[in-house]
Amino acid sequence: MNTVLVANRGEIARRVFRACRRLGLRTVAVYSEADKDALHVRDADRAVLLGPAPARESYLDVERLLDAARRSGADAVHPGYGFLSESWRFAEACARAGLTFIGPPAEAVRAMGDKTEARRLMAAAGVPTVPGSPGPIADAAEAVAVAAKVGFPLVLKAAGGGGGIGMARVDRAADLATAFATATRRAQSAFANPAVYVERYLERPRHVEVQVFADAHGSVVHLHERECSIQRRHQKLIEESPAPNLAAAIKDGLTEAAVAGARAIGYVNAGTMEFLVDAAGGFYFLEMNTRIQVEHPVTEEVTGLDLVVEQLRVAAGERLSWRQQAIQRGAAIEVRVYAEDPDKNFLPSPGTIARLEVPAGDRLRVESGVESGSVVTVHYDPLLFKLIAGGADRDEALARLRAALETTVVEGVRTTVPFLRKVLDHPDVRRGVLHTQMVDQGAFR
Amino acid sequence: MPEEIKAHITGVVFQIPTKKGDKVGAGDPVIVLESMKMEIPVEAPRAGVVREIKVQEGQTVQEGDTVAVLD
Numbered sequence: 001m002n003t004v005l006v007a008n009r010g011e012i013a014r015r016v017f018r019a020c021r022r023l024g025l026r027t028v029a030v031y032s033e034a035d036k037d038a039l040h041v042r043d044a045d046r047a048v049l050l051g052p053a054p055a056r057e058s059y060l061d062v063e064r065l066l067d068a069a070r071r072s073g074a075d076a077v078h079p080g081y082g083f084l085s086e087s088w089r090f091a092e093a094c095a096r097a098g099l100t101f102i103g104p105p106a107e108a109v110r111a112m113g114d115k116t117e118a119r120r121l122m123a124a125a126g127v128p129t130v131p132g133s134p135g136p137i138a139d140a141a142e143a144v145a146v147a148a149k150v151g152f153p154l155v156l157k158a159a160g161g162g163g164g165i166g167m168a169r170v171d172r173a174a175d176l177a178t179a180f181a182t183a184t185r186r187a188q189s190a191f192a193n194p195a196v197y198v199e200r201y202l203e204r205p206r207h208v209e210v211q212v213f214a215d216a217h218g219s220v221v222h223l224h225e226r227e228c229s230i231q232r233r234h235q236k237l238i239e240e241s242p243a244p245n246l247a248a249a250i251k252d253g254l255t256e257a258a259v260a261g262a263r264a265i266g267y268v269n270a271g272t273m274e275f276l277v278d279a280a281g282g283f284y285f286l287e288m289n290t291r292i293q294v295e296h297p298v299t300e301e302v303t304g305l306d307l308v309v310e311q312l313r314v315a316a317g318e319r320l321s322w323r324q325q326a327i328q329r330g331a332a333i334e335v336r337v338y339a340e341d342p343d344k345n346f347l348p349s350p351g352t353i354a355r356l357e358v359p360a361g362d363r364l365r366v367e368s369g370v371e372s373g374s375v376v377t378v379h380y381d382p383l384l385f386k387l388i389a390g391g392a393d394r395d396e397a398l399a400r401l402r403a404a405l406e407t408t409v410v411e412g413v414r415t416t417v418p419f420l421r422k423v424l425d426h427p428d429v430r431r432g433v434l435h436t437q438m439v440d441q442g443a444f445r
Numbered sequence: 446m447p448e449e450i451k452a453h454i455t456g457v458v459f460q461i462p463t464k465k466g467d468k469v470g471a472g473d474p475v476i477v478l479e480s481m482k483m484e485i486p487v488e489a490p491r492a493g494v495v496r497e498i499k500v501q502e503g504q505t506v507q508e509g510d511t512v513a514v515l516d
Contacts, residue, residue, distance in 0.1 A: 054457075339481070348481035350455050378456050378505070382481040 001076045001100055001316045002026060005069045006044070007090075008080030009059060010369030011385060012292070013040035016078045019308035028072040030065060032058035034377045039369060046072050053379045059083045062090055066097050076100035076315065082381055085291040086113055102315040104269050104290045111265055112288040116159045116197050122285045125264035127257045130276065130284040132199035135159075140177040146198045147173060153201040156183040160193030167234070169201055204435035205276040207231065208243050208283070210258035211299045213310065214267045215320040222255045223299050223307075224328050229434040230423060232346050237416065237439070238423060239295035240333035241302045244394055244432025250281050261285065269314050270296070270307055276436075294336065294383070297365060301332035301390040331394040333401050335420045337410070338382040342419035350378045354412035359404045363390040363397075376413050384415065394432065398424060419444065447496055449511040452487055456480030458504045463513075467495045475513045476500060487512055 004020050005028040006013045017027045017040070029044035034053035041047045048068035050058040058064070060083055069077060077094050079085035085103070088110035094101040103109070112118045116135045123129050133146045136159045147154055147170075156179055158166040166186040170179045180196065188194040211223040227243035228236045243251070258273035272293050274286040296307050305322065314320065340346040356372045368385030370376070376384065387404055391397030402424045408417055422444045423429055438444070456478030463475050474486030475495065493515040500512045 347454055347485065348456070348483055350480065378480040380481065 001312070003028060003072070003074045004076045004078055004102070004312070005030065005048075005065075005072060005074035005099075006040075006078045006080060007059065007065050008078070008083055008085075009035055009038060009040055009380065010383065011367045012080040012294075012369075014043050014369060015367055016080065016308055017043045019306060019312060022306070022309055023312055025076075025312065028068070028074045030059070030068050032379070034375075034379055038374070039371060048072050053377060055083065055379060059380075062087075062093050065090075066093060066099075069094075069097065069099055074099065076102055076312075078102040078311070079291065081289075081291050081294055086289070088113060100315050102269070102311055104267055104271060108265050108267050108271075109290045112290050114159060115157065115161070115287060116195070118288060119197075119285070121265055122261050122288075125261050127261045127264075127273075127285045128283060130199040130202065130286070133197045136195035136197050137180075140180040143176050143180050143198055144173060147176060150198060150200045155199050155201045156180060156196050157199060158183070158187035158191055158193070159195035159197055160191035161187060166190050166196075202276050202278050202284070204437050205278050206243070206434055207236075207274065207286070207436050208246065208254060208277050209272050209274040210255050211293075211296070211307075212258050212262040212267065212271050212273060213307070213314070213320060213322070214262055214269065214271075215314045216268050216317060217319050219320045220259050220263045220267070221320060221322055221324045222259050223303050223305065225251060225254055226295055226298050227434065228295065229436045230429070230438060231436055232439045234436075236295065236336065237338075237420065238333065238335050239298050240331065240394070240397070241298050242328065242331060242394075244434070246277070247281060250277065250283060254283055257283070257285070261288065270311050294386070295334055297367060297386065297388045298332045298334045301363075301365065301388055302328050302330065304329065330390060330392045331397045332388060332390040333394070333397045334386055334388040335401060335405065335424075336386055336416070337384045337408070337420070338416045339376045339384055339413045340382050340416055341414035342416055343414075346416070348378065348382050349414035350376050351413040352376070353384075353410060355409060356411075357407070357409040358385065358387070359407045361400070361404070364388070364400060364404055365390075384410070384413075398430065448490065448493070448515045450475055450487060450489065450513045450515055452478060452506045452508055452510050452512050454478060454480055454485055455508045456485060456506060458500045458502050458506060458512075459484055461498055461500070461502060463495050463498070465495055465497060469493060469495060469515070475515075478506065489515060491515070 003026040027044040029047040084090040091106035230238040365388040389401035459479035460477040
């Protein structure tokens with residue numbers, strides 16, 4: 001492995017380039033016409049234009065990406081997150097083209113991408129799953145039959161989807177038929193797959209996930225948990241580790257289940273097992289993300305390890321350089337700064353960043369894809385940058401992050417910064433009492 | 446009285462679930478914009494009949510642009 005093409009943009013492309021440089025690897029950026037002046041393009045040794053701004057004609061176009069790899073002499077591809085990172089077809093196409101895909105085997109991506117298949121595989125591996133239908137349901141009548149066992153409220157989910165898109169809560173049997181029809185239609189339009197399945201709806205659960213890492217030689221380790229309950233529209237806003245107020249027995253259960261699940265599917269490279277934890281301490285497998293995650297720096301800050309460097313090493317066939325170890329020093333917390341207007345229900349806020357000032361300091365890390373003058377277009381994800389603070393304990397990390405947000409200035413577009421300040425000041429957040437519905441229920445208004 | 450329906454956000458027209466002559470209720474999506482990976486409906490401010498759709502799928506619209514007219 002000599003030259004890595006990053007099939008992505010923004011902060012994650014820059015993060016991967018940094019890891020490549022640490023290992024002395026050459027770097028190739030790809031970009032759309034809208035991104036010709038973007039920071040990630042300047043960061044790489046070489047940059048290849050993919051096509052027009054719309055993602056399907058640039059960052060989602062497999063043929064153009066493979067062509068860019070050929071033209072630039074890349075022998076490996078890192079998909080980042082989003083875009084094609086969880087497309088098993090892309091992973092397979094890279095392999096067929098003789099490129100090392102820096103991620104798991106295509107088969108693991110495929111199995112975990114099918115949410116009902118993932119539930120089935122995890123249940124078989126002894127990982128607890130949310131009670132629900134064993135697979136996609138055929139019609140509203142089957143939904144009624146499953147509901148009789150699972151109980152209300154329940155949730156209809158797209159089998160081919162994720163990220164909460166197309167999810168519908170149903171409170172009464174009388175609403176099932178309409179909800180089933182709507183969910184099927186939405187699943188078809190969003191994921192080109194109409195299949196939906198049923199799960200029990202958990203009231204005010206926490207989202208706790210476990211970072212796992214495996215090599216091609218049979219080693220699987222976990223790198224502890226991340227608490228990611230502060231979300232809007234099922235998208236995370238704040239992540240931290242360790243998860244506050246989580247009993248040691250529950251944490252041990254989560255990490256053991258995560259490792260068992262990854263092992264059962266022959267997983268290789270970095271992955272995340274997501275769980276919901278209910279008030280009684282029960283935990284249930286939600287889904288597995290077969291890629292590096294936005295919030296990976298939180299784990300890096302508490303373990304002192306470089307996850308992206310390890311991804312590159314493992315993809316090159318090397319053994320994991322870590323044994324399962326208890327290293328977890330202090331705490332870390334991350335906020336995501338999105339170009340969104342929190343006063344307008346997080347509507348996107350495209351524009352030009354007139355001014356950007358992000359503080360620097362000890363145990364304060366910034367992962368940014370933008371600078372003053374950057375244009376934020378409507379075409380891509382609204383993430384601008386992430387701020388990550390570490391500390392000897394949670395209070396110290398929180399205080400450091402809160403102070404950093406106070407001096408963060410973004411002008412020209414609306415951002416989540418003022419909202420994030422409010423969240424960090426909230427008494428329940430300060431106490432570490434969190435659940436996934438806090439934002440939607442208006443806790444931070 | 447005809448009423449112009451304006452985009453409340455900059456985005457790309459993702460879907461047009463209505464056509465000229467359709468009856469819509471208050472709050473029904475007249476067109477759907479896509480911006481930053483989100484689908485954002487532009488809703489009818491009141492019940493009425495769609496007199497004209499002023500945009501096409503794939504077109505970029507700016508905040509404040511008229512996307513449709515309601516009779």
